[in-house]
Amino acid sequence: MGPTLITPLSTPQPADFADVRATNLAVALRYVRAHAPCSRADIAAATGLNKATVSSLVTDLLERRLVTETGLTEHRIGRPATMLMLDNTYAAVGLEVNTDHLTAVALDLAGERLLSWRRSFPGATATPGKTISALTALARRALNRVAAEDRRLLGVTVGVPGLVEPDGVVSVAPSLGWRDVDLRGQLARSLPTDTTFPVSVDNDANLAATAEYRWGDHAGAGHLAYLTGQTGIGAGIIVDGQLLRGARGLAGELGHLPLDPAGPVCGCGRRGCLEALTGVGALLRRADPESFIDGVPSDWEPELTELIRRAKAEEKEVTAALTEVGGWLGHAAGVLANLLNPEVIMLGGYFVPLAPWLLPAARAQLALRALAPDAGGAQLVAGTLGHDATAIGGAAKILAAVDAGHLPTAE
Amino acid sequence: MGPTLITPLSTPQPADFADVRATNLAVALRYVRAHAPCSRADIAAATGLNKATVSSLVTDLLERRLVTETGLTEHRIGRPATMLMLDNTYAAVGLEVNTDHLTAVALDLAGERLLSWRRSFPGATATPGKTISALTALARRALNRVAAEDRRLLGVTVGVPGLVEPDGVVSVAPSLGWRDVDLRGQLARSLPTDTTFPVSVDNDANLAATAEYRWGDHAGAGHLAYLTGQTGIGAGIIVDGQLLRGARGLAGELGHLPLDPAGPVCGCGRRGCLEALTGVGALLRRADPESFIDGVPSDWEPELTELIRRAKAEEKEVTAALTEVGGWLGHAAGVLANLLNPEVIMLGGYFVPLAPWLLPAARAQLALRALAPDAGGAQLVAGTLGHDATAIGGAAKILAAVDAGHLPTAE
Numbered sequence: 006m007g008p009t010l011i012t013p014l015s016t017p018q019p020a021d022f023a024d025v026r027a028t029n030l031a032v033a034l035r036y037v038r039a040h041a042p043c044s045r046a047d048i049a050a051a052t053g054l055n056k057a058t059v060s061s062l063v064t065d066l067l068e069r070r071l072v073t074e075t076g077l078t079e080h081r082i083g084r085p086a087t088m089l090m091l092d093n094t095y096a097a098v099g100l101e102v103n104t105d106h107l108t109a110v111a112l113d114l115a116g117e118r119l120l121s122w123r124r125s126f127p128g129a130t131a132t133p134g135k136t137i138s139a140l141t142a143l144a145r146r147a148l149n150r151v152a153a154e155d156r157r158l159l160g161v162t163v164g165v166p167g168l169v170e171p172d173g174v175v176s177v178a179p180s181l182g183w184r185d186v187d188l189r190g191q192l193a194r195s196l197p198t199d200t201t202f203p204v205s206v207d208n209d210a211n212l213a214a215t216a217e218y219r220w221g222d223h224a225g226a227g228h229l230a231y232l233t234g235q236t237g238i239g240a241g242i243i244v245d246g247q248l249l250r251g252a253r254g255l256a257g258e259l260g261h262l263p264l265d266p267a268g269p270v271c272g273c274g275r276r277g278c279l280e281a282l283t284g285v286g287a288l289l290r291r292a293d294p295e296s297f298i299d300g301v302p303s304d305w306e307p308e309l310t311e312l313i314r315r316a317k318a319e320e321k322e323v324t325a326a327l328t329e330v331g332g333w334l335g336h337a338a339g340v341l342a343n344l345l346n347p348e349v350i351m352l353g354g355y356f357v358p359l360a361p362w363l364l365p366a367a368r369a370q371l372a373l374r375a376l377a378p379d380a381g382g383a384q385l386v387a388g389t390l391g392h393d394a395t396a397i398g399g400a401a402k403i404l405a406a407v408d409a410g411h412l413p414t415a416e
Numbered sequence: 417m418g419p420t421l422i423t424p425l426s427t428p429q430p431a432d433f434a435d436v437r438a439t440n441l442a443v444a445l446r447y448v449r450a451h452a453p454c455s456r457a458d459i460a461a462a463t464g465l466n467k468a469t470v471s472s473l474v475t476d477l478l479e480r481r482l483v484t485e486t487g488l489t490e491h492r493i494g495r496p497a498t499m500l501m502l503d504n505t506y507a508a509v510g511l512e513v514n515t516d517h518l519t520a521v522a523l524d525l526a527g528e529r530l531l532s533w534r535r536s537f538p539g540a541t542a543t544p545g546k547t548i549s550a551l552t553a554l555a556r557r558a559l560n561r562v563a564a565e566d567r568r569l570l571g572v573t574v575g576v577p578g579l580v581e582p583d584g585v586v587s588v589a590p591s592l593g594w595r596d597v598d599l600r601g602q603l604a605r606s607l608p609t610d611t612t613f614p615v616s617v618d619n620d621a622n623l624a625a626t627a628e629y630r631w632g633d634h635a636g637a638g639h640l641a642y643l644t645g646q647t648g649i650g651a652g653i654i655v656d657g658q659l660l661r662g663a664r665g666l667a668g669e670l671g672h673l674p675l676d677p678a679g680p681v682c683g684c685g686r687r688g689c690l691e692a693l694t695g696v697g698a699l700l701r702r703a704d705p706e707s708f709i710d711g712v713p714s715d716w717e718p719e720l721t722e723l724i725r726r727a728k729a730e731e732k733e734v735t736a737a738l739t740e741v742g743g744w745l746g747h748a749a750g751v752l753a754n755l756l757n758p759e760v761i762m763l764g765g766y767f768v769p770l771a772p773w774l775l776p777a778a779r780a781q782l783a784l785r786a787l788a789p790d791a792g793g794a795q796l797v798a799g800t801l802g803h804d805a806t807a808i809g810g811a812a813k814i815l816a817a818v819d820a821g822h823l824p825t826a827e
Contacts, residue, residue, distance in 0.1 A: 168788055177787065228663040240755065244662075249655055251757020252639040255792040258754035261785070263747065265677065273787070336674065343669035344651065344755070346662020374672070376588065376684070377579055381666040 026062075027410040029054060033062045035408055037072050037089050038115055044078065044086035063089065069412055070094045070157070071114065091115050095413065096156040098147050099399025100140060100163040101209060102188075104129035104180050104236040105304045107140055109147045110396035113156070116220060116404065120150055121393055127303035129236060133186045141195040148197065158202045159413060160406075162399035163188060164209035166237050168255050173206040179272050180237040180284075205402070209233055210257050211248055212398030213353050213388070214241025219401045221351075222389040228347040231388065232259065232337070233395070234354030236305075237272075238280045241398075242345060260284070264336050282333040285309070285355045292326035309355055316362050324362060331363035335370025335385070342375040342383040353388035360387035437473075438821040440465060444473045446819055448483050448500050449526055455489065455497035474500065480823055481505045481568070482525065502526050506824065507567040509558050510810025511551060511574040512620060513599075515540035515591050515647040516715045518551055520558045521807035524567070527631060527815065531561055532804055538714040540647060544597045552606040559608065569613045570824060571817075573810030574599060575620040577648050579666050584617040590683050591648040591695075616813070620644055621668050622659055623809030624764050624799070625652025630812045632762075633800040639758040642799065643670065643748070644806070645767030647716075648683075649691045653756060671695070675747050693744040696720070696766045703737035720766055727773050735773060742774035746781025746796070753786040753794040764799035771798035 029052075036048050049059045066072045073092040077085040091114050101108040107126045111119040124143060128136050144161060151158055165188065167178025173189020175181075193204040214231035218224060229243040240259035242249040249256050260280035261273050268277025269287065281287055285305050289296045289312065296308045315323045338350045350371075356363055368385050375381060390397055407413070440463075447459050460470045477483045484503040488496040502525050512519040518537045522530040535554060539547050555572060562569055576599065578589025584600020604615040625642035629635060640654040651670035653660040660667050671691035672684050679688025680698065692698055696716050700707045700723065707719045726734045749761045761782075767774055779796050786792060799805055818824070 176789070179787075226663075242755075244655055244660055245658070247656070249660075249756065251655075251792065252637075252759040253757055253788070253793050255788045256755060256757040258787045261754060261787055262751060263675065263785070267677075275785075340673060340751070343672060344653075344667060345660065346664055346667040348663040374674070374686075376590075376669045376672055377664070377666045378587070381662065382664050 027412070029058065030062055030065060030412055031408055031410040033059065034066055034071055034412070037066075038091055041090035042075055042078075042088035043090075044088055046086060048089075069414065071407075071412065094155075094157055095159050096151040096154075097159045097400040097403035098144070098151065098161045099212070099396040099401070099403075100144055100147075100161065101212075101393075101395040101399070102128055102136060102140055102163065102165050102181070103209065103395075104166070105302075105306070106392075107136075107143050108393060108396040109143050110393055110400055111147055111151055112397070112400040112404065114159075114404065114407070116401075118397075119154070119156075120147060121396075122147070123392065125304045125306065128181050129301070130182075130303065133181070133183050133188075136181070137186075137188065137191050137195075141192060144192065144196060157413065160203040160205070160403040161192075161196070162212065162402050163192065163204075163206045164212040164395035164399050165206060166209045166233065166235055166239060168258070169206050169208050171254050173204070175206065180235065203403075207399070207402065208239060208241070208257060209235075209395040210239035210241035210353075211250070212241070212396075212402060213390070213394035214243055214351075214398070215248060215405070216390050216394045216398035216401050217351060217353075217388060218243050218246070219405070220390065220397070221394075223349045223351070223384075223386070226348045228345065229349045229351070230341045230345060230347045231351045231353055231394075232334070232356070234283075234285060234352060234356030234359075236284050236286050238284055238337075240341070242347075244345070259337060259341075262337055262340060264333055279333065279337050283330045283337075288326070288330050288355075288359075291330070292323050305355060309358065313358055316359075327359060327362035328366045331366030332370050334363060335367035336374060338367060338371045338383070338385050339374025339380075342371060342377070342380045346377070346381045347383050350383055350385045351388045352385070353394055354392070357387045357391055438823070440469065441473050441476060441823055442819055442821040444470065445477055445482055445823070448477075449502055452501035453486055453489075453499035454501075455499055457497055459500075480825065482818075482823065505566075505568055506570050507562045507565075508570045508811040508814035509555070509562065509572045510623070510807040510812070510814075511555055511558075511572065512623075512804075512806040512810070513539055513547060513551055513574060513576050513592070514620065514806075515577070516713075516717070517803075518547075518554050519804060519807040520554050521804055521811055522558055522562055523808070523811040523815065525570075525815065525818070527812075529808075530565070530567075531558060532807075533558070534803065536715045536717065539592050540712070541593075541714065544592070544594050544599075547592070548597075548599065548602050548606075552603060555603065555607060568824065571614040571616070571814040572603075572607070573616045573618060573623065573813050574603065575618055575623040575806035575810050577620045577644065577646055577650060579669070580617050580619050582665050584615070586617065591646065614814075618810070618813065619650060619652070619668060620646075620806040621650035621652035621764075622661070623652070623807075623813060624801070624805035625654055625762075625809070626659060626816070627801050627805045627809035627812045628762060628764075628799060629654050629657070630816070631801065631808070632805075634760045634762070634795075634797070637759045639756065640760045640762070641752045641756060641758045642762045642764055642805075643745070643767070645694075645696060645763055645765030645770075647695050647697050649695055649748075651752070653758075655756070670748060670752075673748055673751060675744055690744065690748050694741050694748075699737070699741050699766075699770075702741070703734050716766060720769065724769055727770075738770060738773035739777045742777030743781050745774060746778035747785060749778060749782045749794070749796050750785025750791075753782060753788075753791045757788070757792045758794050761794055761796045762799045763796070764805055765803070768798045768802055 175186045227246045231241040238260040240257040262279040265277030271278040271281035518535045586597045638657045642652040649671040651668040673690040676688030682689040682692035
């Protein structure tokens with residue numbers, strides 16, 4: 006080998022005892038969330054931390070208003086213990102911008118939903134300025150609701166269908182027609198300045214995958230891929246329990262996977278990309294051309310409702326189109342299964358209500374195209390958190406930061 | 417959210433002080449490797465560990481014969497210090513089985529090459545039993561050489577072009593015609609029983625990526641994808657400095673990426689897979705059909721030498737074929753760039769000597785097909801460790817285990 010010797014990033018660094026307290030605060034908090042009501046002794050027994058340490062950690066968590074005390078236990082042998090539960094003081098807000106809707110969700114520290122709003126909005130045709138105004142109005146309303154309940158805001162995260170730079174600038178969002186839009190900056194400037202909380206922007210698929218990994222029916226599946234089913238198709242990829250972001254945070258662009266050189270023209274100018282074959286616009290154009298008689302619909306929801314009615318009535322034109330789209334989704338799932346070997350591949354967004362007609366053909370293609378027997382164990386399923394998955398993921402990202410030890414300070 | 421609350425794998429566990437010593441032993445060892453000759457005080461200063469701890473760690477490393485003392489320094493102020501360097505006692509052996517060759521490499525603890533052998537062998541047509549016999553003979557010879565130099569063996573890792581189960585069984589290796597071959601078991605049983613060392617089997621692309629990540633010209637690139645250029649095409653993917661293995665260790669199957677439904681028939685039965693368009697057999701069939709007059713060549717090396725001679729002479733048939741193959745490789749690189757956002761995409765194996773003719777077309781396609789400007793920063797380059805990359809990676813995997821704190825015990 007040459008003389009160059011590098012230290013791989015993956016090898017251990019000298020053990021540092023300074024982060025131990027932050028880590029252990031987060032561990033204690035997560036234990037209370039999962040096992041409340043519980044006592045200090047319970048935490049000590051479960052975590053292996055000694056009682057004095059746990060007592061000091063709990064004092065800290067009480068000051069930060071992350072946990073609260075709730076009476077004494079009566080059902081135990083020995084001295085009654087003071088029981089702890091989560092303090093219901095905090096809220097995390099997740100937002101989503103997409104081609105035909107805006108969404109807002111707020112969750113408390115336990116992940117309970119405080120509000121969940123969805124507005125029809127023509128994001129595909131509105132200017133970025135108009136869209137951000139509408140989003141800000143929705144965000145303000147959510148923040149007011151949270152404030153009216155005397156909650157402290159942990160943060161706001163917005164999901165968008167596009168490439169997002171680490172500073173919250175949306176560099177490209179083809180289905181919105183955006184390029185280099187400083188969404189984070191504009192939103193942060195428009196929200197009330199009397200409170201300080203982090204505002205961040207992330208890719209919609211990344212957030213939806215985060216939500217499913219945390220709370221979906223396949224929660225904890227360490228290798229998971231989530232496909233957004235919107236006008237565009239993106240992938241959120243979890244590897245070893247972590248979001249795969251790539252070198253510049255741009256990973257997960259699956260929409261332009263070339264599948265059929267003879268297929269329909271895609272927004273990117275080439276033919277037969279996954280998105281041009283299976284995006285909700287392409288799907289409707291194929292299954293229900295009448296939807297487009299008055300131009301591109303600005304809201305897919307009513308069109309999808311009609312499509313589902315016709316699929317249920319077993320109208321052949323519709324079920325054939327859905328089978329074809331399902332097949333292409335299976336192709337893409339095969340590529341993901343071969344390349345990433347996930348446990349779960351999820352079809353999200355508008356694919357969820359259409360799953361009964363999409364999944365059979367998709368699963369057949371996956372089985373054909375995966376090289377490993379049994380598709381390497383990959384299950385192809387419908388998303389389990391529905392239309393809110395991205396916004397829920399926005400809130401989940403904030404709660405995950407708390408879990409990782411980034412605790413709010415005491416007031 | 418529902419009542420299900422899970423603890424994501426990615427969130428911190430209670431800090432455990434038990435692993436600190438193993439971690440710090442590895443840290444001290446890595447420091448010596450990178451900075452030898454160096455003193456105990458140097459280690460303390462660089463790592464922040466106190467001198468008593470470092471002294472105890474070094475005693476341990478001396479007993480394990482991982483470091484050795486080498487005279488006194490003369491060039492410093494104050495008391496002369498005993499200098500340390502790596503003990504040159506250990507060796508790690510990496511092997512590769514492929515369709516037309518067997519390879520063996522041995523490296524010392526510093527990554528210096530002790531031996532590097534390549535044998536032409538018809539792996540594509542030989543039975544698994546024959547191939548494993550030939551591999552065992554080569555391995556024995558490498559082990560004898562290592563033993564003759566009085567070195568202790570850290571382990572043996574074999575790379576194969578196929579899906580490898582964690583227990584070292586090769587479940588599918590299409591280009592070798594293998595299915596459910598217990599390579600690890602057979603090899604371990606055939607090697608000398610008077611020594612005990614770990615024998616493991618891994619995917620060839622995974623090992624080559626590991627080698628490039630550790631010692632190649634792009635060493636340390638945390639997001640890297642390596643494409644093997646053999647009869648089959650596989651991908652080794654590094655994400656955040658870690659190999660992406662997937663749920664069952666089967667990730668990285670890129671060879672059957674569907675690119676051209678009208679393309680040539682692939683070994684998998686479908687048409688136009690990446691492998692059917694760009695594998696070395698497909699490439700030669702397209703560029704130099706005469707190579708196949710006497711059947712499929714059992715050794716690609718002489719055929720490639722002739723191809724390169726003709727490419728250098730600018731024979732149009734050959735350069736056109738290489739441009740076409742390069743274009744398809746660029747398609748695949750585009751898929752990887754969009755999905756994984758790597759810093760580096762490497763074309764390895766037989767693509768390395770052909771890179772001057774493949775890369776221009778490949779880079780043009782990558783630029784066209786990547787959604788992010790500048791392909792998200794992905795550089796498309798030729799592999800930098802040449803034909804031995806997989807075998808080197810086999811040895812690198814063993815050295816990485818030492819780096820991670822799995823140290824050999826004292827004799």
